[in-house]
Amino acid sequence: xxxxxxxxxxxxxxxxxxxxxxxxxxxxxxxxxxxxxxxxxxxxxxxxxxxxxxxxxxxxxxxxxxxxxxxxxxxxxxxxxxxxxxxxxxxxxxxxxxxxxxxxxxxxxxxxxxxxxxxxxxxxxxxxxxxxxxxxxxxxxxxxxxxxxxxxxxxxxxxxxxxxxxxxxxxxxxxxxxxxxxxxxxxxxxxxxxxxxx
Amino acid sequence: xxxxxxxxxxxxxxxxxxxxxxxxxxxxxxxxxxxxxxxxxxxxxxxxxxxxxxxxxxxxxxxxxxxxxxxxxxxxxxxxxxxxxxxxxxxxxxxxxxxxxxxxxxxxxxxxxxxxxxxxxxxxxxxxxxxxxxxxxxxxxxxxxxxxxxxxxxxxxxxxxxxxxxxxxxxxxxxxxxxxxxxxxxxxxxxxxxxxxx
Numbered sequence: 001x002x003x004x005x006x007x008x009x010x011x012x013x014x015x016x017x018x019x020x021x022x023x024x025x026x027x028x029x030x031x032x033x034x035x036x037x038x039x040x041x042x043x044x045x046x047x048x049x050x051x052x053x054x055x056x057x058x059x060x061x062x063x064x065x066x067x068x069x070x071x072x073x074x075x076x077x078x079x080x081x082x083x084x085x086x087x088x089x090x091x092x093x094x095x096x097x098x099x100x101x102x103x104x105x106x107x108x109x110x111x112x113x114x115x116x117x118x119x120x121x122x123x124x125x126x127x128x129x130x131x132x133x134x135x136x137x138x139x140x141x142x143x144x145x146x147x148x149x150x151x152x153x154x155x156x157x158x159x160x161x162x163x164x165x166x167x168x169x170x171x172x173x174x175x176x177x178x179x180x181x182x183x184x185x186x187x188x189x190x191x192x193x194x195x196x197x198x
Numbered sequence: 199x200x201x202x203x204x205x206x207x208x209x210x211x212x213x214x215x216x217x218x219x220x221x222x223x224x225x226x227x228x229x230x231x232x233x234x235x236x237x238x239x240x241x242x243x244x245x246x247x248x249x250x251x252x253x254x255x256x257x258x259x260x261x262x263x264x265x266x267x268x269x270x271x272x273x274x275x276x277x278x279x280x281x282x283x284x285x286x287x288x289x290x291x292x293x294x295x296x297x298x299x300x301x302x303x304x305x306x307x308x309x310x311x312x313x314x315x316x317x318x319x320x321x322x323x324x325x326x327x328x329x330x331x332x333x334x335x336x337x338x339x340x341x342x343x344x345x346x347x348x349x350x351x352x353x354x355x356x357x358x359x360x361x362x363x364x365x366x367x368x369x370x371x372x373x374x375x376x377x378x379x380x381x382x383x384x385x386x387x388x389x390x391x392x393x394x395x396x
Contacts, residue, residue: 010336011336012337012338013338014338015380015381016378016380016383017342018338018339018340019340036378037338068336068338070339106336136334137334137336138208138209138303138304138331138334138335140211140216140218140235140264140267141216141344141347142212142214142215142217143215143217143344143347143348144215145214145339146339146341146344146347146348149339149344150344153341180215180234181214182212183213185214
């Protein structure tokens with residue numbers, strides 16, 4: 001575990017938008033949700049939409065953990081449901097106690113600053129304060145895993161709008177997961193269909 | 199470097215279809231092309247379409263190297279052009295000499311067996327004989343990088359057919375690369391547009 005301004009590259013948070021699982025807490029109750037961490041030049045930002053538990057926890061606590069995860073089941077499950085406590089470890093560091101995912105390849109804990117609140121969302125700058133690399137896994141890109149991520153994004157939009165365009169994209173990605181994915185990717189896509197009631 | 203039946207998981211070739219850059223050679227001339235390596239149960243397979251240099255080299259040499267790469271520029275460049283020799287290292291091992299990519303995170307060299315030739319393609323079983331892990335990089339998924347891969351797949355189809363459906367998909371992925379990708383992903387997408395003459 002590193003506590004001197006962690007090197008984000010080393011912990012898997014590169015330029016662009018990193019698709020992570022953000023863990024937060026409120027009165028010891030851990031929460032997890034898929035959130036993009038935006039890194040541009042020397043700034044790291046997050047945008048959280050009002051109404052989510054992550055928004056509420058960050059609004060109150062000014063703290064979040066970005067977990068780097070390669071497990072498609074966690075992306076789908078945390079999008080549509082609350083992860084039960086078995087998914088979390090609790091870390092105690094310098095008077096802080098916070099939840100991380102025990103399946104994370106790595107995680108980075110951030111303090112939030114310069115938080116701006118709009119009518120729809122909260123945008124905060126993120127300052128890394130702790131980080132941990134649990135295990136390093138080399139993996140060739142897999143279009144099936146990638147398809148699960150895309151389907152998850154479009155599934156949240158589909159649930160909000162009911163727009164058939166999103167459904168068509170979800171179906172396109174489901175075919176890709178079956179063609180290119182491994183068993184876990186296929187199971188994640190089945191789980192996504194179940195959550196959508198398809 | 200490992201020479202006793204390498205553990206494919208360790209070198210980044212998991213179940214499902216791994217998107218790798220396959221390097222082959224013919225009379226010392228190295229070639230590179232993006233190829234999916236199919237791993238299912240305990241079998242590893244490759245399907246190569248007639249007319250490609252990779253097909254010809256594997257047909258004659260029964261040997262290929264799958265390079266695990268996280269550089270989007272190499273995916274695009276090797277799809278549409280020949281990589282110049284600066285991209286390659288030459289490995290000499292047990293009477294064999296073969297090219298690998300010097301930017302690969304890892305590579306696995308395979309001998310081909312049970313090769314079947316159809317009117318369109320060659321399908322071979324792959325037996326790993328050498329492998330090398332150059333560096334381990336943890337990286338959160340990035341939808342921009344993934345979009346470059348998808349666009350590359352659809353770009354090859356677009357070049358073959360001229361079908362506007364593929365062009366629309368390429369445009370969708372270009373927007374995603376701009377929104378979520380890093381500088382290298384955006385550059386790769388620009389390069390793809392140049393290769394297509396768009």
